[in-house]
Each structure stands twice: as C-alpha cells, then as structure tokens.
Amino acid sequence: MTSTTTLATALPVRHREWLMDLGREVFFDAGSRLFEEGRHADRFWIVRTGTVALDLHVPGRRPAVIESVGHGELLGWSWHFPPYVWQLGAEATSPVRAYEFDADAVRMLCAADPEFGRAVAVWVGKVVAHRLHSARVRLLDLYAPYGSGTR
Template identity: 80%
Template structure:
C-alpha cells in the first residue's frame, strides 16, 4: 500500500490522536477470519504487527488473495459506505496485533467534527481506490490472458 494511505501519513497528528482514543487493542491468531464478504461491516482495524490478507470470492474457485496488509495499514473500509457490508474477506496470515475500532463510534465522531470526518473520508476513500485497483490487477493476473494485469 502506498504511504499516503497508512495511518501515520493519512491523518494529521491531531486527527490520529482523536481516532486512537476510540481504539481497543486486540490479538488475532493466524488463520482467523476477520470478516467475510457480504456480511455486516461494523468495525475496522489498524494493524500493529502481523499480516492480514484480503480475498475475493470467485465462483467455482478458491477465494483469490487480492492484497497483503501489514504495519499501520487499515483493514476494512466497507464500514464507511452504505449498505455497510464487507466487499472482500480478510484472514490473519500470522499472529496479528491490531487496534480495533467500533465503526458506529467513529462515524459519530465524524458527524460531530466535520473536519475530522472529512479527513477520515479522504483516508478511507484513498484506501478504497487503492484496494479496488489492486483487486483489478490481481484478477487480471489470475484470469485474463498472460500479462493483462501488468500494463496499468
């Protein structure tokens, strides 16, 4: 992921501090599914240590791994956009330590402070655009004629 979408560079120190007041530290064992495509998106995570993969269901095939995420990266953006259902799945590939956020609490804070809300929206929007691009390239690499995904 590009440095402009990691927590350290995506939000100002003031906005990071406000967001982190809502954080809860969690540990996730390797092999644990954080969420499944199509289910309700009510939280998100920022990875402290470990690796999480994002995957996409492909009918008749195993889920396609779209991207691997690590330190300071956002896991989950679907909580920010109606109808608040996961567009991808996610699995811990190693033991993961992360900050977990309740989506409703963050959305309330965004509503109370429009400047903070805009900063979060821009951050989540950039992450969403990057993830959609990664999904497109990965699916072209997997299922299109040779080399179709690399010339973007």
C-alpha cells in the same frame, strides 16, 4: 500500500489522536478469519504487527487473495459506506496485533466534527482506490490470458 494511506501519514496528528482514543488492542491467531465478504461491517482495524490477506469470492474457484495488509494500514473500509457490508474477506496470515474500532463510534465522531470526518473520508477513499486497483491487477494476473497488461 502507499505512504499516503497508512495511518501515520493519512491523518493529521490531532485527528489521529482522536481516532486512537476510540481504539482497543486486539490479537488474532494466524488462520483467523476477521470478516467475510457480504456480512455486516461494524468495525475496522489498524494493523500493528503481522499480516492479513484480503480475498475476493470467485464463483467456482477458491477465494482470490488480492492484497496483504500490514503495519500501520487500515483493514476494512466497508464500515464507512452504507449499507455497511464487507466487500472483501480477510484472514490473518500470521499472528496479528491490531487496534480495533467500533464503526458507529467513529462515524458519530465524523458527523460531530466535519474536519475530522473529511480527513477520515479522504483517507478511506485513498484506501478504496488502492484496493480497487490491486484487485483489478490481481484478478487480471490470475484469470486473463496474458496477465495484467500493466505498462
């Protein structure tokens, strides 16, 4: 992920502190599924340590891993956009420590403070754009006859 999409650089210090006040520390063993594509998205995480693989359901095939998320990165963006349904699946590929956030609480803070809400929306939007590009490149690499065709 780019430096503009990690928490440390995505939000101003004041907004980062507000967000972190809503978080709680959690742990996932390697192999744990954090969420499944198509299910309700009611939380998100910022990874502290470890790695999480994001995967996409491909009919008739195993899920395609499109990206790995690690230290300082946002895990989950579907909580931010109605109808709040996961667009990808996620599995810990190593033991993971993360901060977990309740989506309702963060959305309420976004609504209460428009400046904070805009900062979070821009951050999440950058993450979505990055993940969309990663998914496109990975799926082309896996299924196109000549690879991704990136220049």
